[in-house]
Amino acid sequence: MKRKSIIPGFGLSFGITVTVLSIIVLIPLCSLVVFTSQLSFSEFIYTVTRPRILSGYYVSISTAFIASLVNVVMGLILAWVLVRYNFPGKKFLDGIIELPFALPTAVAGISLTHLTTTNGWVGKIFYDLFGIKIAYTRLGITIALIFIGIPFVVRSVQPVLEKIDLQYEEAAFILGADRRTTFWKVIFPEILPSLISGFTLAFARSIGEYGSVVFIAGNTPYETEIAPLLIMSELQEFDYAAATSIALVMLAIAFVILSVNAFIQSMVSKRVSGLA
Amino acid sequence: MDIRKDKGVLKWVLIVICFVFLSVFLLLPLVYIIATAFRAGIQGYIKAVTDEYALKATWLTIRATLWAVGINTFFGISAAWCLTKFAFKGKKLLSTFIDLPVTVSPIIAGLIYVLTFGRQGPLYGFLDSHGIQIIFAVPGIVLATIFVTFPFISRELIPVLTAQGTDEEEAAALMGARTFTIFRKVTFPHIKWALLYGIVLCTARAMGEFGAVSVLSGHLRGKTNTLPLYIELLYQGYDFTGAFAASSILVIMAVIILILRLVIEQKGKKEIDINR
Numbered sequence: 001m002k003r004k005s006i007i008p009g010f011g012l013s014f015g016i017t018v019t020v021l022s023i024i025v026l027i028p029l030c031s032l033v034v035f036t037s038q039l040s041f042s043e044f045i046y047t048v049t050r051p052r053i054l055s056g057y058y059v060s061i062s063t064a065f066i067a068s069l070v071n072v073v074m075g076l077i078l079a080w081v082l083v084r085y086n087f088p089g090k091k092f093l094d095g096i097i098e099l100p101f102a103l104p105t106a107v108a109g110i111s112l113t114h115l116t117t118t119n120g121w122v123g124k125i126f127y128d129l130f131g132i133k134i135a136y137t138r139l140g141i142t143i144a145l146i147f148i149g150i151p152f153v154v155r156s157v158q159p160v161l162e163k164i165d166l167q168y169e170e171a172a173f174i175l176g177a178d179r180r181t182t183f184w185k186v187i188f189p190e191i192l193p194s195l196i197s198g199f200t201l202a203f204a205r206s207i208g209e210y211g212s213v214v215f216i217a218g219n220t221p222y223e224t225e226i227a228p229l230l231i232m233s234e235l236q237e238f239d240y241a242a243a244t245s246i247a248l249v250m251l252a253i254a255f256v257i258l259s260v261n262a263f264i265q266s267m268v269s270k271r272v273s274g275l276a
Numbered sequence: 277m278d279i280r281k282d283k284g285v286l287k288w289v290l291i292v293i294c295f296v297f298l299s300v301f302l303l304l305p306l307v308y309i310i311a312t313a314f315r316a317g318i319q320g321y322i323k324a325v326t327d328e329y330a331l332k333a334t335w336l337t338i339r340a341t342l343w344a345v346g347i348n349t350f351f352g353i354s355a356a357w358c359l360t361k362f363a364f365k366g367k368k369l370l371s372t373f374i375d376l377p378v379t380v381s382p383i384i385a386g387l388i389y390v391l392t393f394g395r396q397g398p399l400y401g402f403l404d405s406h407g408i409q410i411i412f413a414v415p416g417i418v419l420a421t422i423f424v425t426f427p428f429i430s431r432e433l434i435p436v437l438t439a440q441g442t443d444e445e446e447a448a449a450l451m452g453a454r455t456f457t458i459f460r461k462v463t464f465p466h467i468k469w470a471l472l473y474g475i476v477l478c479t480a481r482a483m484g485e486f487g488a489v490s491v492l493s494g495h496l497r498g499k500t501n502t503l504p505l506y507i508e509l510l511y512q513g514y515d516f517t518g519a520f521a522a523s524s525i526l527v528i529m530a531v532i533i534l535i536l537r538l539v540i541e542q543k544g545k546k547e548i549d550i551n552r
Binding site: 007013018024029031032077078080085093096101102103106114115121122143146203240243247254 | 287290293294295297298300301302303304305306308309337347350351354355357358359360362363364370372373375376377379380381382383384386387388389390391392394396397398408419422423426442446449450454455457458459477480481483484485486487490491503504505507508509511516519520523526530531534535537538
């Protein structure tokens with residue numbers, strides 16, 4: 001149905017929206033495309049398949065993946081505890097979950113680094129007891145990414161868990177299911193889509209994360225050098241072609257991750273509405 | 277009998293896991309920053325935070341944040357109005373573009389501005405002949421800050437305006453109210469809290485942005501160093517007390533933001549309940 005709206009201000013608000021969007025987002029993105037079209041394909045392939053660059057991608061993706069998995073488990077537990085239980089300090093717990101959003105990444109980065117060096121409050125314990133080094137290793141990067149990703153899974157599961165109707169659990173209970181069966185067969189399938197979407201959001205954010213990781217990583221080539229840092233160092237050498245090539249691959253990875261999530265979410269909503 | 281009640285042991289085990297996890301990952305870094313900031317005593321702390329360059333960095337951070345919040349508020353209101361009150365072709369595409377900046381790595385955000393306004397960019401000749409410097413200068417920092425916080429306000433407003441519908445505005449328009457009168461008297465009261473919430477989130481992210489700003493800053497002490505960049509500079513110069521003292525300013529702001537967030541959320545909820 002198409003009809004002219006009686007509410008005024010369409011031209012004005014549309015104009016402002018498109019103008020600001022163009023200046024801030026579209027024109028800069030276009031210049032990325034234009035610059036890319038000037039690169040030769042063989043040069044692009046050569047740049048992004050250099051062993052050091054490949055290792056950067058590997059480090060970024062593997063640490064982000066592990067960190068996001070940890071956040072799925074902890075996020076589920078946190079959301080469950082916050083929705084289902086009452087206990088002293090609940091408000092406080094709920095409030096500090098957003099801390100990684102509010103605390104600047106560089107600040108989190110230097111603090112986590114200092115805590116986990118072999119002389120740090122936490123790092124010393126792990127080094128003395130188990131001989132494990134945290135700062136300046138991939139473990140350190142993973143820790144920083146867990147910090148960054150905590151709010152994503154909690155905040156996407158929490159509202160879904162709040163909305164689950166008591167009837168489902170009552171039905172399961174009457175049919176003789178115990179608590180564990182009810183959780184895995186009734187509740188878990190309901191919250192699975194939100195878990196996946198929390199995971200992808202945390203994963204996509206973690207792959208591109210720079211501020212909190214750059215201090216704790218130590219940035220040893222082939223060991224703890226992350227992809228965003230590689231872009232940064234190419235930029236500092238004014239090699240814009242190389243920086244752009246690395247960035248394009250990262251944009252492609254982010255795009256794939258988000259599309260997979262969009263696909264899963266649309267499959268789920270179809271299943272729920274009974275279309276598939 | 278409440279079938280949602282877990283047996284005591286499981287409940288308390290999960291609660292303890294949550295408290296331990298969040299204490300280690302979120303609270304410990306905060307405590308560590310404050311403790312290290314005051315390592316050199318109150319005098320040392322005051323000296324570090326009132327350092328000439330620290331003050332200049334703080335001022336630049338405040339300026340960039342104000343710009344970002346101002347422009348994004350203006351943009352966010354127009355975009356939300358445009359996307360929720362009217363039906364038009366390309367609406368979905370427009371909202372996808374608005375959300376795009378949050379999925380782009382901050383380093384890539386910096387890169388696209390370097391490609392647009394830098395020496396090899398299409399606009400460089402024009403800008404240079406007019407003596408306008410954008411990258412490695414304050415305008416670049418402001419642009420990067422706007423980019424990374426771009427959808428923060430519109431994203432808070434759109435769900436509220438969608439839920440509210442268009443009936444009230446249509447009635448006002450039929451009775452002859454003009455655009456700004458409709459907005460001020462009809463729409464604004466509905467989005468007040470959501471807008472404030474968006475502004476708080478935008479402020480939090482804007483003052484702490486590191487990666488994108490780091491690419492675009494000339495790293496000139498006292499000129500193009502924001503607070504997070506100044507912290508990095510001190511940290512890399514092994515002035516840890518100074519770095520953590522400067523960080524504590526941002527920690528205090530982050531805590532204020534978390535408290536504001538909770539207050540706004542509560543107020544907003546209360547108002548919705550009353551209206552029902």
